[in-house]
Amino acid sequence: MWIRVLGSAAGGGFPQWNCGCTNCAGVRAGTLRATPRTQECIALSADGKSWFLLNASPDIRVQLESFPPLQPQRTRHTPIEGILLTSGDLDHCLGLLSLRESQPLVVYATQTVRAGFVEENAFARTLQRFDGHTTWHRLEPGRVQALHSSQRGNSGLTVLPLLVEGKPPLHFLGFPTPGEEHTIGFIVSESSSGKSLAYFSSVAKITERLCALLDEVDLLFFDGTFWSEDELIQAGVDRKRSWELAHLPISGVNGSLRALERVRCPARVYIHVNNTNPILRDDSPERQIVTQAAWQVAVDGMEFRI
Numbered sequence: 001m002w003i004r005v006l007g008s009a010a011g012g013g014f015p016q017w018n019c020g021c022t023n024c025a026g027v028r029a030g031t032l033r034a035t036p037r038t039q040e041c042i043a044l045s046a047d048g049k050s051w052f053l054l055n056a057s058p059d060i061r062v063q064l065e066s067f068p069p070l071q072p073q074r075t076r077h078t079p080i081e082g083i084l085l086t087s088g089d090l091d092h093c094l095g096l097l098s099l100r101e102s103q104p105l106v107v108y109a110t111q112t113v114r115a116g117f118v119e120e121n122a123f124a125r126t127l128q129r130f131d132g133h134t135t136w137h138r139l140e141p142g143r144v145q146a147l148h149s150s151q152r153g154n155s156g157l158t159v160l161p162l163l164v165e166g167k168p169p170l171h172f173l174g175f176p177t178p179g180e181e182h183t184i185g186f187i188v189s190e191s192s193s194g195k196s197l198a199y200f201s202s203v204a205k206i207t208e209r210l211c212a213l214l215d216e217v218d219l220l221f222f223d224g225t226f227w228s229e230d231e232l233i234q235a236g237v238d239r240k241r242s243w244e245l246a247h248l249p250i251s252g253v254n255g256s257l258r259a260l261e262r263v264r265c266p267a268r269v270y271i272h273v274n275n276t277n278p279i280l281r282d283d284s285p286e287r288q289i290v291t292q293a294a295w296q297v298a299v300d301g302m303e304f305r306i
């Protein structure tokens with residue numbers, strides 16, 4: 001399986017347009033050892049020809065242009081066979097609206113995420129311009145599904161969606177939400193090799209079941225949004241703690257670094273990194289801690305082959 005990181009930052013990207021925190025100001029000024037990042041999105045493929053995206057970020061246009069295998073092979077064409085959404089947060093699905101130029105799209109999402117996107121949303125009609133414009137496949141947590149290729153039928157990949165503790169998107173606050181399946185993670189497996197990838201970019205709680213599943217995978221992408229629970233407060237940008245935003249921090253007694261210490265997965269990568277997170281600085285003590293614990297920090301353009 002080919003895996004390409006198209007975007008690695010949390011919502012807002014790095015730097016974020018309205019943020020003057022130490023990281024954002026430093027990366028703009030060129031005074032930090034850090035690399036700008038677009039918002040989280042991954043491309044994967046079993047054969048290098050049919051590609052699937054995990055999430056559709058607001059940066060999708062530049063992300064697709066950054067990777068030739070995702071570009072059209074003829075006048076009107078895309079090698080993107082499907083887009084899988086982890087949640088209805090805008091940093092994960094707003095990019096769908098940028099793909100509105102009359103190209104059939106296939107989107108895999110839970111019933112809750114699909115309803116949240118299409119119901120009472122006039123903008124979503126731009127993806128319904130003709131019969132078959134957008135095909136939604138329902139992801140049912142706990143049920144393995146094949147990912148289809150329009151050319152070959154079988155893409156060679158299956159996905160197991162798993163419900164994780166999360167929260168409704170911010171734009172649903174004070175509004176009835178269409179169901180409970182707000183946040184999922186994926187285990188994507190390649191049938192021919194038996195290799196698999198776990199993708200959990202938003203996780204509020206690590207359960208024993210999750211750890212057991214992660215033991216079996218070859219590559220893990222995990223929620224690297226915040227280093228500490230009070231990171232936004234320390235940075236002076238918000239009053240919310242990480243748990244209020246449904247992200248488990250990396251550090252601390254209950255953090256992911258410690259909780260995933262015993263997981264046997266041979267390659268692990270923090271992704272969806274918020275612009276306030278000190279692990280973005282290549283020479284920070286926090287980066288050193290995650291590196292010493294055998295974690296990598298995702299950066300745009302990173303590739304893996306499993």
Ligand SMILES: [Zn+2]
Pocket residue numbers: 010011089091092202272
């Ligand atoms: Zn996000």
Ligand SMILES: [Zn+2]
Pocket residue numbers: 015016019020021022023024025275276
């Ligand atoms: Zn910032």
